[in-house]
Amino acid sequence: MHPLSRLFSHARQYRRxxxxxxxxxxxNKFFDVLPEILIGVAVDVVVNQKASFLAGLGIVDPKDQLVLLAILTVLxxxxxxxxxxxxxxxWRSLAQNLQHDLRMEAYRHVQQLDMAYFERNRSGNLLSILNEDINQMERFLNGGANELIQVFVGSLMVGGxxxxxxxxxxFLALIPVPLILYGAFWFQRRLAPxxxxxxxxxxxxxxxxxxNLQGIATVKAYAAEEFEAGHIRDGSDDYRRRNGEAIRLSAAIT
Incomplete structure (x- = not known):
C-alpha cells in the first residue's frame, strides 16, 4: 500500500x-489563479476598449470596465x-491531531513487543520513529498536502x-507532463533508501x-569527556554526510 494511502487510512475519523x-x-488556488486572468482582461480593455470582452458582456465604457476590474481585484x-x-x-489542526494519534498508537504497539526485540534494536532507532518520523508526517500535513492539491488544481485550471x-x-504544454511524472517517481525510488x-x-x-547522558557520572569519573565527544562527533559527521547525500538528490528534483 502506498504511504499516502496508509496515512489517510489512519485519518478515517478525520475525513470531514x-x-x-x-x-x-x-x-485558495482558484483565487490565486484569477489575477493572471484579470491581467489578460485588463490588457484586452486597454487595447480593444469598447470592443473588449467586458464590452461584450454589456459594460461598454472603458472606465467602467477598469472600475469593475479594480473591484474584482480587491475581492x-x-x-x-x-x-x-x-x-x-x-491542515495544521489536522496534523496535530493525527500526530498525537499516531504517536500513541505506535507507543502502545512498542509496549506490546517482547524483550528480544529491544535487545536486537537500538533505543535510538525507536526514538527516531516515535519522534522524528511522526514529526515528518506533521510537517507534510502542515504544507505538503496543500501543495499537492494546489499543484493539481493549478494544472487543471491553467490547462483549461x-x-x-x-x-x-x-497539447504542446502537456507533452512534458509524462516525462515529469516519470522523473518524479524515479527520484522518489532513489530517495527512499x-x-x-x-x-x-x-x-x-x-x-x-x-x-552518554544517562551515564554522565561514569564519563566524568573516568575523565572520558573528550573520548565520548569523539564518538558523538563521528556519529554526527556520519549523519551529516548521509543527510547531505539525500539533500543533493532531493534538490535535483526542483
Missing part, C-alpha cells in the same frame, strides 16, 4: 476535516487571503484556460547521546 481543508486549498485578494488562513488552520484559448498550445540511511544514522546518534 480533510475534505474541508482540501476545499479551502482548492478555493479576489480578500478571498485568497481568507482561504489561505482557513486552510492553514485546518489553454484548451479554451487554443487546443494546439494546450537514502532517507532510510539518514534515519539509521539519526537513531545511532540518538542512542549514543542517550547513553
Amino acid at each position: 476535516e480533510v475534505r474541508v481543508a482540501s476545499l479551502y486549498s482548492v478555493l 479576489i485578494w480578500v478571498g485568497e487571503s481568507a482561504f489561505q488562513y482557513l486552510y492553514d488552520v485546518r 484556460v489553454f484548451f479554451v484559448l487554443t487546443h494546439e498550445l494546450a 537514502r532517507y532510510t540511511s539518514v534515519r539509521e544514522a539519526a537513531g545511532a546518534l540518538a542512542t549514543r547521546l542517550n547513553n
